[in-house]
Amino acid sequence: MQDKNPKTDVRSSRPLIVTRGLVKKFAGKVVLRGIDADIYEGEKVAVVGPSGSGKSTFLRCLNLLEIPTSGVISFGDEIIFSSDYFVEKDKLDALKAQRKAYVTGCDDDTVRDLGALLDGEKQKTAELKKQIKALKTHEKLLKATSNRDGAGDELVQTSEKLAQTQKELAQSKLIAKQIKAQTKERKAQVKTALDPSVISSLNQKIAEQKEVAAKAKARHKKFMSAMEKSVDAHRRMTGMVFQHFNLFNNLSVMDNITLAPVKTGLKETKARRKALKAAARRGDECAKEELLLLPHKLEIIENARKQAYELLGKVGLQEKADVYPSTLSGGQKQRIAIVRALAMNPRIMLFDEPTSALDPEMVGEVLQVIKKLADDGMTMVIVTHEMGFAREVATRVLFVDEGQIKEDAPPKELFGNPKNERLKEFLSKVL
Ligand SMILES: Nc1ncnc2c1ncn2[C@@H]1O[C@H](COP(=O)(O)OP(=O)(O)OP(=O)(O)O)[C@@H](O)[C@H]1O
Ligand SMILES: [Mg+2]
Numbered sequence: 001m002q003d004k005n006p007k008t009d010v011r012s013s014r015p016l017i018v019t020r021g022l023v024k025k026f027a028g029k030v031v032l033r034g035i036d037a038d039i040y041e042g043e044k045v046a047v048v049g050p051s052g053s054g055k056s057t058f059l060r061c062l063n064l065l066e067i068p069t070s071g072v073i074s075f076g077d078e079i080i081f082s083s084d085y086f087v088e089k090d091k092l093d094a095l096k097a098q099r100k101a102y103v104t105g106c107d108d109d110t111v112r113d114l115g116a117l118l119d120g121e122k123q124k125t126a127e128l129k130k131q132i133k134a135l136k137t138h139e140k141l142l143k144a145t146s147n148r149d150g151a152g153d154e155l156v157q158t159s160e161k162l163a164q165t166q167k168e169l170a171q172s173k174l175i176a177k178q179i180k181a182q183t184k185e186r187k188a189q190v191k192t193a194l195d196p197s198v199i200s201s202l203n204q205k206i207a208e209q210k211e212v213a214a215k216a217k218a219r220h221k222k223f224m225s226a227m228e229k230s231v232d233a234h235r236r237m238t239g240m241v242f243q244h245f246n247l248f249n250n251l252s253v254m255d256n257i258t259l260a261p262v263k264t265g266l267k268e269t270k271a272r273r274k275a276l277k278a279a280a281r282r283g284d285e286c287a288k289e290e291l292l293l294l295p296h297k298l299e300i301i302e303n304a305r306k307q308a309y310e311l312l313g314k315v316g317l318q319e320k321a322d323v324y325p326s327t328l329s330g331g332q333k334q335r336i337a338i339v340r341a342l343a344m345n346p347r348i349m350l351f352d353e354p355t356s357a358l359d360p361e362m363v364g365e366v367l368q369v370i371k372k373l374a375d376d377g378m379t380m381v382i383v384t385h386e387m388g389f390a391r392e393v394a395t396r397v398l399f400v401d402e403g404q405i406k407e408d409a410p411p412k413e414l415f416g417n418p419k420n421e422r423l424k425e426f427l428s429k430v431l
Contacts, residue, residue, distance in 0.1 A: 013041045016348060016379055017062060022071035023086070024057050024403075031057050033403040034071070039348070039381060044374045046390035046411070047383045049400035050426055055383045058400065059350050062381065063238035064231050067224075076347070080234050081227065085220035088213040095209055099202040105190035114183045121176045128169040135162040236264065239341030243353045245333040247325040247340070254321045257308040257340045258301070264344070265300040304343070311339045315369050331362030335369050342373075349373065351382040387430055391415055399423045 017039040024032040031054045039045055047055050060066035061073065064080065073081040101107035106115075139162060142155040247256050273294055279287035295303070312318045315335040325333055334354055341349060351370065355363040367389050374380060374393050384390055390397055390411060397414040399407040399422075406420045415431070418424045 018074045020072045025069045045381045046394035046397045054403040083220045085216040088216040092209045105187035118179045239346035239349045245337040258304040261304040330358045349380040
């Protein structure tokens with residue numbers, strides 16, 4: 001049985017994954033706001049939180065299915081992502097915005113107050129326009145039904161209300177016009193009183209920051225091009241299981257599982273053969289011997305099939321090796337998807353809500369497989385809405401909210417004695 005106290009057990013090992021200041025933006029929208037997380041060998045980390053809080057994005061960043069915007073991720077001894085370019089660029093943009101606000105007078109208190117007044121007046125204008133539209137429609141209706149009892153009085157009242165509202169609208173438009181004129185005047189005053197030393201100090205800061213950002217950009221480009229070569233190798237070490245199983249329906253279960261290991265095995269053997277041949281040509285005797293020992297294509301396929309069969313045994317689905325996914329239940333498909341990820345011998349398994357697309361009666365069989373993997377010592381991060389499962393299996397739970405880890409504690413503590421207000425609110429809805 002695993003030790004459920006990470007501090008006395010797995011924490012004595014080294015973290016397998018470390019993230020620092022992890023930020024992810026999608027089209028300018030910040031989804032991860034600086035995630036600092038350590039995932040130790042052997043840990044089972046559950047990630048919980050409201051929908052849209054960034055749980056999947058965090059998981060996808062860990063295996064570089066999603067390339068982060070900035071921050072650092074290390075895996076084992078390797079830094080697999082590192083960039084501060086967008087942080088430095090944001091600083092540059094902020095300085096430029098500060099200069100623009102100063103030069104155009106927008107950072108002047110009076111201009112700001114006038115701006116707020118104008119916004120209020122504009123809202124009032126829009127509201128009055130809406131009221132006028134509704135009153136006009138009502139007036140039309142009353143005119144069409146004027147022979148109805150009491151319609152005459154109501155028509156008079158509505159027409160009066162309409163006239164009054166139109167007056168208010170004209171007044172509101174006039175006020176808005178006056179505020180605009182005052183703003184223009186104030187901006188002109190501010191412009192004549194601009195302090196050249198403030199502008200030159202901002203210009204100096206912008207020039208320095210431009211240099212810093214340019215250097216960060218060069219580092220970023222260099223890192224990204226190096227990463228292109230290593231990203232596949234990293235993804236192979238992190239098995240990912242999604243909500244929807246993404247099996248290939250035109251391939252048998254066995255072929256689904258062995259496709260990637262066979263492809264990788266062939267590729268690696270080919271590369272090794274090429275290197276050994278070159279060494280052998282230079283007269284390296286060891287290389288010649290190793291060349292003879294390299295596995296052949298059929299051997300690679302056979303080994304992959306053997307391993308797949310063993311793994312199928314672990315999830316109780318050996319008899320399904322030769323069928324096609326369309327003949328399987330959702331629970332069986334997900335168990336196959338888990339085997340497919342395991343077939344790459346990953347160092348960590350990442351599960352993204354592996355049971356949320358399943359019919360309730362199939363949830364248990366998939367959770368059972370994951371629990372067994374956990375008991376066997378597999379390091380895993382699991383995004384889940386199954387709080388009972390998280391409580392039972394996880395060694396640590398992360399509560400993610402609005403792109404940040406708001407609480408990080410063993411399950412007993414996080415569920416039993418939550419500290420963060422948002423977590424308390426979340427748990428009151430899901431427990
Ligand atoms: N590829 C993308 N392009 C643009 N926006 C995205 C993309 N992927 C995610 N987002 C946005 O990022 C935010 C976080 O999404 P994410 O899928 O990480 O949330 P989640 O916590 O996993 O939610 P759920 O519990 O519903 O699965 C959402 O607002 C989402 O719309
Ligand atoms: Mg998600």
